Amino acid sequence: MEQRRGSNVPKEPDRVRGSNDNAWPVLEWESLRWQAKLGSGPRYMTEAPYLPYKAAIPPMITNVRCTRAGEVTAAVEDAALAIRDFDHEFGNDIAPFSAILLRTESISSSQIENVTANARSIGMAELGDDSKRNATLVVDNVAAMNAALSAADSLETANVLEMHRALMRHADPGGAGRWREEPVWIGTSSASPVGADFVAPDAKRVPELMDDLMAYAARNDIQILAQSAIAHAQFETIHPFTDGNGRTGRALLHAMLRNKGLTRTVTVPVSAGLLNDVTGYHEALTAYREGDPDRIILLTAEATFRAIDNGRHLARDIEDARSKWENGIKARRDAAAWKIVDLLVRQPVVNSKLLEERLGLAPATIWRQMQVLEDAGVVQGFDKFKRGRHWWSDDILTALDAFAARSGRHGRG
The missing domain is CATH 1.10.3290.10 (Fido-like domain)
Structure with a gap:
């Protein structure tokens, strides 16, 4: 957990070399003093406003050469x-x-x-x-x-x-x-x-x-x-x-x-x-x-x-989704619906403003083409209070959440 608070009062470095004599240089340390805030923390801190601690001195590495195993x-x-x-x-x-x-x-x-x-x-x-x-x-x-x-x-x-x-x-x-x-x-x-x-x-x-x-x-x-x-x-x-x-x-x-x-x-x-x-x-x-x-x-x-x-x-999941869409969309190949499909893959939640800005589509065209995609099951529409009509692709969102689930966040033991 990254934390910081209070102020730092340095003194002259008291360098202490690390113990691992490796080809890669190790950290050194310097003694610094911490100024505690009066009235905060445990009693000993209010009575000893300057407390010593060790801060790292990382080595300079620009010219370090180290042979890998x-x-x-x-x-x-x-x-x-x-x-x-x-x-x-x-x-x-x-x-x-x-x-x-x-x-x-x-x-x-x-x-x-x-x-x-x-x-x-x-x-x-x-x-x-x-x-x-x-x-x-x-x-x-x-x-x-x-x-x-x-x-x-x-x-x-x-x-x-x-x-x-x-x-x-x-x-x-x-x-x-x-x-x-x-x-x-x-x-x-x-x-x-x-x-x-x-x-x-x-x-x-x-x-x-x-x-x-x-x-x-x-x-x-x-x-x-x-x-x-x-x-x-x-x-x-x-x-x-x-x-x-x-x-x-x-x-x-x-x-x-x-x-x-x-x-x-x-x-x-x-x-x-x-x-x-x-x-x-x-x-x-x-x-x-x-x-x-x-x-x-x-x-x-x-x-x-x-x-x-x-x-x-993830790529396979997205390809599967697109294959399903190909079979379900009832629109000419030059229709704006296909441009929207390409955008949905990388931006699976859209609204009219985004489609207008990214694809240059007129509002009437957007509503018509999004209805085509809703009918094909490519997107689901919903109204966001004060933000107007939005659409999302369940297929792409599910693929992204599945990717995150496979990654997980695990420790040991």
Whole structure:
């Protein structure tokens, strides 16, 4: 749980080296002092306003060279080949499938942070319905993913800030797109970092650490998937924002895959694979901080295979739905109904305004064509109070919810 509150009073670093003498550099630590708020927390805190704690000092990694074990190198290469095959197979096959996969990745990445919403609520949020907060947050995650892919040509810190701005524009408008200026930590207490499981680096270190990370991300002499997994782990260690670090970090991973050419059209829903073992994911991040990057690399490779299998299952479900529609729609091939069908695959909840804006259809045409699709069982119509007539596709919504269910959110034990 990411928490922060109060103020931080640093003193001169008291660096303590980690114990794992690995080829990959380990964290160092510095002693800082926490200024408790008088009148808050337990009695000892009000009587001792300055409390010592240890904050991480992540290593600079721009020029780090680390030889992978043979089995790790092989697993990463196999996963990279699977990604390329998946991208080639579906990138030009189902035209809207890239948008569907980006949505599923955003949903899964949000689920890792316990932000869950069903496909219909998300569809409504995309149309401006803000009645379900989690659905709005997932839609913002979709925006962050789009920002990540749009910025993939240039791996710069400014683009990371833009991803975060898109993600947090509703949840934290004041902090969106800004490096944090306060301590953040992972632990059970919201009152103090003292005794926390992990305290991220002092806020003053964040800009330099992020510049170093993005320089590492720009290197071209490392296996792409391994490099992306390490960059993600380093990002989570830096924790550069007050909130939204996990989702932004996973968006960065996809920006790197696109930047390096491992993906060209589709977004492999890696987060859906990570959801199968959230505990293992967190343990792998801890191992990285202790000087063992292989666990997060292997976990990312394994998640890739699970995500691809799940993505293929989703593609089959969508193809089955479209085949059923083909047999049921009574309209000429040049009718607007078929354009609407293509839109429904990537946006399964629509209204008149969206159809007019996206497809340039007149209101009378929309009502006529949507009636054709209702008669064919492609969509179901409903009236949303003060928002007019809406339609949704049960077939696509069911396929998306089934994808999420197969991903699940599991721990160990």
